[in-house]
Amino acid sequence: MILGNTYVYACPDCQLRVSKRSVRSGTRMGATHYSDLRIDAPSYPKIPQLTKCEACACIFWLDETTKVEGAIFSEPLLFYIDLDHIQEVQDEKKNPAFGDQLEIHPAKELDREGIKDALFMNVQRDHEDEHYLRRLLLWAYHEQLQDGTILREELNEDLDYLENIDALLHLLADENYDKDDDDDPHFFRAELHRYAGRFDQCMNILRFRYALQFWHPYVRKMKQQCRKRNRDAFVMN
Ligand SMILES: [Zn+2]
Incomplete structure (x- = not known):
């Protein structure tokens, strides 16, 4: 399986940023297919289509409507801002992908x-x-x-x-x-x-x-x- 880019999404209510990986290509070899149409593929990551905001509990779709434009992260999956330069980043070239955040966590699946x-x-x-x-x-x-x-x-x-x-x-x-x-x-x-x-x-x-x-x-x-x-x-x- 080949993972694609990681995109950043913003909660429509409070703008909290989360990330979601994409899969470029993959097979579900070795997967278990159940009669309820569920596919259990251990080697294929579960990628949530929607998530619950951890800040405001708003539930939103992780799609084009919430995607932060231009915010793409590729491997390795590292999100950080040099702490010495936070002020500079905020003042001069605030990265819209991050909003006010210093780091971005992957969106969680809904339970x-x-x-x-x-x-x-x-x-x-x-x-x-x-x-x-x-x-x-x-x-x-x-x-x-x-x-x-x-x-x-x-x-x-x-x-x-x-x-x-x-x-x-x-x-x-x-x-x-x-x-x-x-x-x-x-x-x-x-x-x-x-x-x-x-x-x-x-x-x-x-x-x-x-x-x-x-x-x-x-x-x-x-x-x-x-x-x-x-x-x-x-x-x-
Ligand atoms: Zn929120």
Whole structure:
């Protein structure tokens, strides 16, 4: 994997600067693909698309709208100003990349509560943003399930988890789904019903949409999970 430039972004509320690396090229070789569309690639860095400001708690997208123009840092990743010359820097050639800061820290990914806050604060600008955030939230729950910080029994009763699944299903409904997208939404829809414990609805989608692909390994695996009344995502590769 080849890392690209590091860019600087400013919180729209308080102007706090954070950085975000870009990836120039990379493969996800050796990655684990899960049926909830999550890809776990240890050698591929997770690069946040949005973050929560550590100064004012504002949640903002790390994109062209918040990028500090011209502020590009390349390897090595060092952000510093010679302390003897701070005054000079501030007075004469204040670097707009830094704002009033002496150093810039990498933007952090949102945790589960942060993602919920983002949705609550309506940072999503369109269906695509909402889809992205809701998938992140689903994955945050499933990662917790995997590392044991949440129990299956707790998750089954978690209304936010179930509401998020329904919101995702709504986004994937025919009238909202972007027909130009190559992804097949039905597999994910079937999985979402299964995560919510609605095994009959999962099976109905499989029977209706995959009637001619009943032999497909993922379809078979999903049906198997339904029969076992298992609500966990499974590894696809
Ligand atoms: Zn801020």
